[in-house]
Amino acid sequence: MNIPEKIKAIRNQIETYCNTCHRNPQTVLLLAVSKTRPATDIAIAYQAGLRHFGENYCQEALLKQQALGAYDITWHFIGPIQSNKTKLIAQHFSWVHSVDGLKIAKRLNEQRPDNLPPLNICLQINVSEELTKSGIATDELAELSGAIAEFPRLKLRGVMAIPAPEEDYEQQRLPYKALFRAVTALKRPELDTFSFGMTNDLKAAISEGATIVRIGTALFGERH
Numbered sequence: 001m002n003i004p005e006k007i008k009a010i011r012n013q014i015e016t017y018c019n020t021c022h023r024n025p026q027t028v029l030l031l032a033v034s035k036t037r038p039a040t041d042i043a044i045a046y047q048a049g050l051r052h053f054g055e056n057y058c059q060e061a062l063l064k065q066q067a068l069g070a071y072d073i074t075w076h077f078i079g080p081i082q083s084n085k086t087k088l089i090a091q092h093f094s095w096v097h098s099v100d101g102l103k104i105a106k107r108l109n110e111q112r113p114d115n116l117p118p119l120n121i122c123l124q125i126n127v128s129e130e131l132t133k134s135g136i137a138t139d140e141l142a143e144l145s146g147a148i149a150e151f152p153r154l155k156l157r158g159v160m161a162i163p164a165p166e167e168d169y170e171q172q173r174l175p176y177k178a179l180f181r182a183v184t185a186l187k188r189p190e191l192d193t194f195s196f197g198m199t200n201d202l203k204a205a206i207s208e209g210a211t212i213v214r215i216g217t218a219l220f221g222e223r224h
């Protein structure tokens with residue numbers, strides 16, 4: 001399959017999975033994860049209708065943004081954030097999914113240019129409690145979301161999670177279900193975004209409330 005065919009296939013899958021759990025497919029945004037892919041692949045996906053692209057590495061993303069300056073793309077930063085990259089991220093992205101602490105949030109707030117709208121933020125939650133993975137613990141969410149809500153140049157939107165890889169569908173659902181409940185319990189209506197799900201757990205993510213699915217491999221093929 002070429003990229004447009006793969007996009008069609010993923011859209012069909014999203015629709016099928018939404019129908020299965022009685023959700024409106026319009027409530028699930030397909031974010032194309034384009035890390036390691038050339039700008040030409042992004043252009044092809046854009047021509048096929050995609051507008052939201054996710055990148056993990058700042059320098060790589062900036063080069064593609066320059067090459068694709070004429071395109072009306074919404075850029076999402078989804079990778080680990082180093083303090084020395086927050087300024088570029090604040091200047092060149094509309095969304096950041098991987099905010100994992102107050103220090104990074106504070107820098108992004110201070111560095112977001114005044115001529116741009118507030119930066120949309122998701123807090124990355126460590127749902128698998130692996131020491132090697134970044135993200136905050138679920139029980140830090142209440143305090144941190146309260147603090148970030150005070151930052152005028154950020155717009156706190158929700159949470160992002162990358163669970164440990166798991167093949168079993170029911171097992172895949174568990175971390176998303178628990179996190180969805182924890183966020184709902186906060187009773188903060190502005191937290192309307194659940195950045196859940198990648199190529200291998202798309203169905204589980206949609207069944208547990210994903211509003212943004214981050215898909216790379218299924219759209220662009222295996223990364224090398």
Ligand SMILES: *Cc1c(COP(=O)(O)O)cnc(C)c1O
Nearest residue numbers: 033078198199214215216217218
């Ligand atoms: C690479 C990546 C994805 C996409 O993963 P696929 O398995 O290729 O769909 C999604 N989210 C994050 C944070 C990533 O780094």
